[in-house]
Amino acid sequence: MVKAKPSLGNIVRHIRNSNGWTLAEMSQRVAIPLSTLAKVEKGHLTLTYDKLVDLSDKLGMGLSDFLNSSAVTAQPKGMARRSVGKTAADGLNVETQNYDYRYLCTELRGKIMIPIISRVRSKTMQEFGELLRHAGEEFVYVLEGAIEVHSEFYDPITLRAGEYVYLDSEMGHGYLVADGCEEATILAVCASAAANLQQELISQARGEAPKTTKLAVAGNAEKPKALKSSTHKNSSAKPKRRAGAA
Known part of the structure; x- marks a missing residue:
């Protein structure tokens, strides 16, 4: 090492x-x-x-x-490891109020990416509760149906099958079933350099980690809302959009 x-x-x-x-x-x-x-x-x-x-x-x-x-x-390069799943039973299933998670490739430890297939359950923010946050970043691709993406600094958006979003997971976020849709399924890939990301996500899903961010009031602006000011240098800067982000 x-x-x-x-x-x-x-x-x-x-x-x-x-x-x-x-x-x-x-x-x-x-x-x-x-x-x-x-x-x-x-x-x-x-x-x-x-x-x-x-x-x-x-x-x-x-x-x-x-x-x-x-x-x-x-970490040494070229570890030459892989994980293959062929049935719906592969992975770790965790059911929560807001999502039915299926964590994939759980036998691989210390992964940078955590792939998850989730069935979205909640249809309103009253059902969902407080927005979630965790280490790293995540990519979400809608497999079936349509979802509403709610986040701490951006107005809600609707994504349909084949559409996607990339966001900072430390920003409060949550996904709802969109109006006119009975259910929705997404593929989420969470990534972080933190060694315990998979356990952090599973613990949070099971309610063992605190939810810290409340829903921001939605407006009509497309730009992210300003962060609260801080006494530390640069802490009041607005979050930057990444290329390809919604």
Whole structure:
């Protein structure tokens, strides 16, 4: 294993994962806004020396221990592994109020991508409840029917079979069965460098992880809504759309 070059984002992510915290839980513990902490983990934002001292103090660590706490290692390339599924029974089924999940390729550990086939159940946000968030990004492709995509910073959109969306999973999000449709099925591929993403998703689906984001009021604008201001540098910037995103 080759030692990876440590970065502030790697250190923060390692400490969070080692303690089994979600981003929201760590944000509350260290009194750093969730959006700011997410940007630090991704390497999009750094912290001043004073903020680093304050962060390490809230974690109960000295600054030197904090800076030396990353145990990130580079994964060897060419592992030559694969997973093949041929029947509907393959995978792990988890039924929830909002979705019937079928997690695929669950025998492969430490995956970067988590493929999931989901039957969407809820038809209103009153049924759905609070929006979900988790580490990484996700791609959703509608296999059957039509869905409404609700998210924290964008107005709702409707996607029909053959259409798709790519979004930041740390932004609150949820999928509903669209009006005029009885049911819908989607393929979701979630991706993150976090080693425990699959377990985080399954735990959240089973109600073992907190839901932290409430539905934003929909408007008519096509542009994302502005983030709340923060005392940290760049934390008030609007999220950027990615190419191909709805």
